[in-house]
Amino acid sequence: MKNLIFDNGGTIMLKQTDLTEIKNNVSLPFLYLDIEPTNIPFCVFHPYLETSTVAVALDKSKPMDSHNMKIADILTDKEAYVQWREMTAEKIQNAITLRELYIMVRKSYRLTFLKYAKKYMSSKDFSTYLADAWVSSENPSQDANCSLGMLISWFEQADKKILMETEDYQVYVSLPDELRIYRGVTLGREPNGLSWTSNLETAKWFAHRYDRGNNQGYVEAAIVKKEEVLAYFNTRGEDELVVNVRNLEIEVITKK
Incomplete structure (x- = not known):
């Protein structure tokens, strides 16, 4: 013990x-x-x-x-x-x-x-x-x-201070009580995944990077409360928000 x-x-x-x-x-x-x-x-x-x-x-x-x-x-x-x-x-x-x-x-x-x-x-x-x-x-x-x-x-x-780099943790704790988030869903990917972003252009890039003619990805949007955001990572410059999606009301906002 x-x-x-x-x-x-x-x-x-x-x-x-x-x-x-x-x-x-x-x-x-x-x-x-x-x-x-x-x-x-x-x-x-x-x-x-x-x-x-x-x-x-x-x-x-x-x-x-x-x-x-x-x-x-x-x-x-x-x-x-x-x-x-x-x-x-x-x-x-x-x-x-x-x-x-x-x-x-x-x-x-x-x-x-x-x-x-x-x-x-x-x-x-x-x-x-x-x-x-x-x-x-x-x-x-x-x-x-x-x-x-x-x-x-x-x-x-997870221990949030260990999970995230110092700069990312500072962004995480300073998030507003509520924010609009986006998820780019490319072909063949999980629509209700945990990876989101507050940057619409980043979501669009993820949505359409593998488009093939009329087979195209799309962007989802939602309003999330701060307590449902599980982590923030900017390791790859993607402004990624890891979000608890279990109670998220998601809407499709755009197609290319």
Whole structure:
């Protein structure tokens, strides 16, 4: 019980991240997930791989260097696959920081990593890596492994001063009691996602960046109360507001 604390919502969090538990219950199980091929040659779906071609040693008994290395397709070369898996498992076991484990995971899998690692993480670490996973993901609101309700609860539990950079936090606390917000919904994207902005031009850009002829995105608008804004990020210059959309009255205001 000494390593347990409660956040403002009464959720149990650890005072200190348990790296061993994350290695054994998240990082290593992720490694042994099946590598799923795509329609694009050598491109794959896997938490640790974007491509099935990896560098492995010609002679496993010697250190891998420029003279003892080959590029292999681990979808067809089973010996190379076993060697890659052993190398990655060793890298996981030798990690001494959470960051080492986190950055091994592809950006599109990092929210899923947090989903399973959260119960072994301190509030500080969880808040830090939630922010990074959110802003580095191309489309976090449509992560198949993390429901909108789960994501909302995560932002509610996060330590806001750690979640946001100092400048972003200052913008967040100075928001008016009510503000008009916009969301650009491009083709194939979630209309009720959590990412919004107070900048209409930014929303328009997101809405129409992938337009194809008559198949076009659109912009949504809503009035939100300050307490329903969960975070503010300007890391990529997007004036992003993370919003609790459960009670939001949304209207479509424009089509190109």
